[in-house]
Amino acid sequence: MLSDKDLDIILRQARTHNGFQAKPVSDVTLQAVYDLMRNGPTSANCSPARLLFLKSPEAKKRLEPALSEGNRQKTLEAPVTAVIGYDLKFYEKLPRLFPHNLEARTWFEGKPQVIETTAFRNSSLQGAYFIIAARALGLDVGAMSGFDNAKVDAEFWPDGTVKSNFLCNIGYGDPSKLFPRSPRMSFDEACKIL
Numbered sequence: 403m404l405s406d407k408d409l410d411i412i413l414r415q416a417r418t419h420n421g422f423q424a425k426p427v428s429d430v431t432l433q434a435v436y437d438l439m440r441n442g443p444t445s446a447n448c449s450p451a452r453l454l455f456l457k458s459p460e461a462k463k464r465l466e467p468a469l470s471e472g473n474r475q476k477t478l479e480a481p482v483t484a485v486i487g488y489d490l491k492f493y494e495k496l497p498r499l500f501p502h503n504l505e506a507r508t509w510f511e512g513k514p515q516v517i518e519t520t521a522f523r524n525s526s527l528q529g530a531y532f533i534i535a536a537r538a539l540g541l542d543v544g545a546m547s548g549f550d551n552a553k554v555d556a557e558f559w560p561d562g563t564v565k566s567n568f569l570c571n572i573g574y575g576d577p578s579k580l581f582p583r584s585p586r587m588s589f590d591e592a593c594k595i596l
């Protein structure tokens with residue numbers, strides 16, 4: 403079991419942050435987050451998530467036209483914005499990533515609906531691993547889906563093989579910018595043991 407303090411850090415007390423302290427996030431820290439998150443499970447170990455870490459003002463400017471009004475300012479101000487995308491050619495890496503079944507590539511090749519569903523599902527999972535990994539390493543995160551995916555895809559992945567899933571602002575949070583914590587559903591509302 404993790405300690406109570408650790409559980410608070412990864413989920414119980416962790417919050418979705420809207421503002422960050424003026425404290426940079428090093429490239430080494432971003433590499434450490436990826437090294438941790440990549441261990442989370444995906445189907446056939448397909449690992450479709452592709453991440454862009456936007457740090458420079460120039461990179462943020464490229465993202466700006468795609469952001470919804472409510473997400474614009476806080477994203478431009480965040481030390482880093484991660485674009486979490488999914489690679490529609492993920493299956494080409496399966497001979498290396500899933501070597502105990504060399505047929506795995508054929509489960510996807512020429513099947514666009516299976517590719518899309520698998521890539522979206524597993525990149526969403528990897529996005530969640532990303533949030534937990536970042537928190538576990540002392541960072542704060544603010545996930546966002548309020549943006550124009552087509553604009554992000556055209557700007558950052560113009561060849562069409564990678565599609566954006568969601569964005570995450572990352573840094574060291576400013577608690578004064580938090581919204582009040584919203585309630586969660588009880589076990590009985592959301593779960594059934596059959």
Ligand SMILES: Cc1cc2nc3c(=O)[nH]c(=O)nc-3n(C[C@H](O)[C@H](O)[C@H](O)COP(=O)(O)O)c2cc1C
Binds near residue numbers: 416417419546568583
């Ligand atoms: C995939 C995803 C997309 C979200 N999109 C937005 C968004 O576009 N803008 C925003 O301000 N918050 C966004 N949120 C934040 C949620 O509203 C927030 O995580 C939720 O209310 C729980 O807040 P808490 O973590 O502070 O308890 C998003 C969260 C997730 C996980």
